[in-house]
Amino acid sequence: MPLITPSQVVLDLSAPDSHAATRRLAETLVESGRTTDVEAFLDDVRAREEVMATGLPGGIGIPHARSAAITEPSLVFGRATRGIDWGAKDGPATLIFLIAAPEGGGEAHMQVLPKLAKALMDQSFRSALEAATTEAEVVALVEERVSLDEPKQGTPQPVASAAPPAVESSESTQSSEPTHSGDEGAADEASAGGASATTAGEGSHSLHLVAVTSCPTGIAHTYMAAEALRTAAEEAGHTITVETQGSAGSTPLSRSEIQRADAVIFAHDLEVKDKGRFAGLPTVDVGVKKGVSDAPELVERAVTLAGQWAADPQRAAAAAAATDLADGTGDEDPEVSTATRVRQWLMTGVSYMIPFVAAGGILIALSFMLAQIAMGEQGAIEITQYSLTAEGDFNIANSFSPLSLTSWAALFFVIGGAAFGFLVPILSGYIAYAIADRPGLVPGIVSGWIASTMGAGFLGGLATGFIAGFVARWVAGWKVHAGVRGVMPVVVIPLLSTLITAGLFITALGRPITWLMDSLTAGLEGMGGGSALLLGALLGGMMGFDLGGPVNKVAYTFGTTGLTVAGTATDAIQLKIMAAVMAGGMVAPLALALATTVRPRLFSEPERENGRAAWLLGASFISEGAIPFAAADPVRVMASSVVGSAITGALVMAGGVTLRAPHGGVWVLPLMGNFLMFVVALAVGVVVMAAIVIALKTMGSRAAQPEGDPQRVAA
Known part of the structure; x- marks a missing residue:
């Protein structure tokens, strides 16, 4: 089936904003039978837009999404003569391509993206689209440049003749997989008539x-x-x-x-x-x-x-x-800057660790819940006796029964515990990977396991990750004989960097860091009253400070790695910390959703749209739902977020709320201890933050109005 048909071309696209325009384009997929649920597809497109606007320099918009509601890889084209704001800094978009791909059809989706981006760099292609008079003419132009049956990566590709347009916009952070598109068979000589570059000592030599x-x-x-x-x-x-x-x-x-x-x-x-x-x-x-x-x-x-x-x-x-x-x-x-690179290294380690946290933590939380149903109040403690190495009935591999609720609880606990066992090694390994690339993985993971085994916790993982990365990078930079160079990546670098990092940690750094973690844990267990309030406020404030950034992730890592030792009555403080961390991270998106509902005129139309989505994001413990607001008004939003989140964290800690799940938001309320206090604390923080945001924005809007302005009086 072709990517685009005449029914998927709108030559006179007119809409008040990008959301309405996207809906108009998506409706053509209903007419052509390529979507089973246009609302679900639009939700997926909107979720993608909330990550980063898809407007490009040169008057282009490329909204796109993978969606279970799409049945065939599809392109829809719209031409907006008056232009529609699509988030690009150089002005509105006049040429819009909506890319729709089935949820399991990523291959086709990903073939389209580079070809479409390449074609849009060509001024002649854009001009032809602007001049097209019929839908069939647009289809022919697109099919000539963008199709699914062209050779994939590794094939020589033509070079666009037009110079690239200037770009002012920048991308927001989100991890992606690599691809390749290049001139594999390009000749060494420069093309005839090409302008020669002026270089020091190079003259007209082609490089x-x-x-x-x-x-x-x-x-x-x-x-x-x-x-x-x-x-x-x-x-x-x-x-x-x-x-x-x-x-x-x-x-x-x-x-x-x-x-x-x-x-x-x-x-x-x-x-x-x-x-x-x-x-x-x-x-x-x-x-x-x-x-x-x-x-x-x-x-x-x-x-x-x-x-x-x-x-x-x-x-x-x-x-x-x-x-x-x-x-x-x-x-x-x-x-x-160095600070930016350190942040990138840390965030790389945390991003690779989070899937292990989610899988292991939720399985363990479900395990405890099932164990309490099957064995009563002591079930959460008794289930921890099960393992793959235990004797007798406590060896789940030998005693599992599909009809036993206790067996299922034990199975979840063993699998979740296995996932949790990788937290510190993965954190360490991928920090080292970010610093030294592949050579850092072996010393980082091995040394991280050693840190975990010695009880050094996430502090040990951070230490081994950075040490392993720099040691591996140093060894990899040695100038060696050509005969040795081939075995450096597979033998020399992992051998020496692992020996140096692990040896240094075992003999010198491990014991002080382990002592520090033990002291910190003991101090946390002894906290009560005012000190517990202070800890909850600190953790909540950190979660609300940069909304998914490094400070937020440090607090989150502190909470989740504490779950690896949780399971007995003596470590209930770790479960309280996790509850305070989650509650603090939910405040900002929910508060901004409330603020946009109560005082919508203080926010732009895109912010009001983001506010509607922030209800679900906040309820699901996705702090990043507040990022669009913080990017537009960082001082007011971040200041109010820290206050509201700190209040919630303190109340959760004071209320003795416990949580065994590392993620989930309101969806894991049944897994909480004293979940009513969690809801109350969250509501208080949300209302406080929303009130502060509204007050600060109201004062700002009044200050911006000149004296005598009727809008100032009305405000």
Whole structure:
């Protein structure tokens, strides 16, 4: 079935906003029988838009989503002569493509994205769409450039002739999988008539460059940066092969492509995967938006740097010996600060750990709930006797009975405990991975397991993760004989970095960190009254401070890793901490949803739309539902969020609420101890924060009105 048909083309699209426009486009899928539930599909598209607006420079909008309500991969095109605001900073969108993919049809979806982004970089394609007079003409134009039966990655692709439009927008953070789109078979010579670059010591010599592009969502900017770099390289008389680490999976650059490269360009907002492949190459390292807007300058910088290295072999040798696998070599973007990199490393570890937390924590919580039903009040303690190594009936592998509720509780407990056993090793391993790439995994995971075994907790995981990453990066940067280089990644680096990191932790760092964790745990267990209130307020305030950022994640990690030792009456403080953390993280989105409902005129239309979605996000313990509000008004929103979340955290802790599940929000209320107090504390914090937000915004709107303005009087 074709991606687009004449019935899926709207040449006179008119709508008050992007949501209404998306609905108009989606309705064509109902007419063509490609959706089973248009409302469900629109909800999926809106959820994607809440992550980041899909407007692109040059008057383009590409709303998209995978959805269970879509039956066939589909494109819908709309042309809005007057333009519709789609979130791009350079103005409204006039050309809108709605991409609809089945939930299980990611392959087709991902084929469309890079091809569409590439085509939209071509001014002639955009002009043809603007000039089209019939729906059939649009279908023909699109099918010529975007189809599902073209060769996939690794095939030479034509280079757009138009220069890329300037871009001002930037992507928001969200993890994505890599893909590849490049000129694998490109000739070494520059195309005839190409302009030669002026470089130090290079003259008109044609070079071969390689590049890696990525953005947090892995869709638009990833591919547009790749196409802009290809265009800029061709116009400068050079060749380039680009690896796009986007959302469609990855075919990495071949070893031969990298070996014959004169320089590499990293235009990325995510850590470049397997960065060590490019060790020893002159490197330009910038954010992805510069890859779109400043591609000619990046090519010129890469060529200049290559010329300098060629003219000064000693400089190249010294740089190769000091190769920094995490930060790259050569010309690095000065805008990326050390604090930003540390945050990226920490967040990488936490993001890989969270699925283990969710799977293990919910299974353990369900286990305790079933155990209490099957065995009474002591069930939550008795179920902890089950394992895979226990003797007799407590060995669940030997004693499991499908008809026994106790057996199911024990099974959930054993599986959940196994998942929880990986928390600290995964946290450590992927912090090291973010720093040193693949060489950091072995020392990070092994040393993280040692830290967990010694009782050093998440502090030990943080320590081993950073140590392992820097040690692995240091060893990987050694200049070694060519005969040894081949075994460095699989033998030398993991052997030495694991020995150094684990040995250092066991002999020197492990005991002090374990003592610190034991002291912290003992102090928490002894907290009561005012000190418990203070702890709850601190944890709640941290959850409300940056709404999914590093401070929020530190508090969340503190709460979830405490669950790994929870299970007896003596560690009930850990369960209270988890309850305070979850409640604090739910306040901001719920409070902003309430504020937009009570005083909608204080908020823009997009914020009111976000407010409606924030009800569900907040109820589900997704703090990020408040990010759109914080981005638009950070001071007022963050200040009020900290106050409201701190109040909720303190009340939850004081009320003795306990929670064994690491996630879920209101959906895990049955798993809480004293859940009514949880609801009361949450309601108080939400009302307080909403009142503060409304008060601050009201004062701000009055201050913005000049004296005598009738709106000021009305306010």
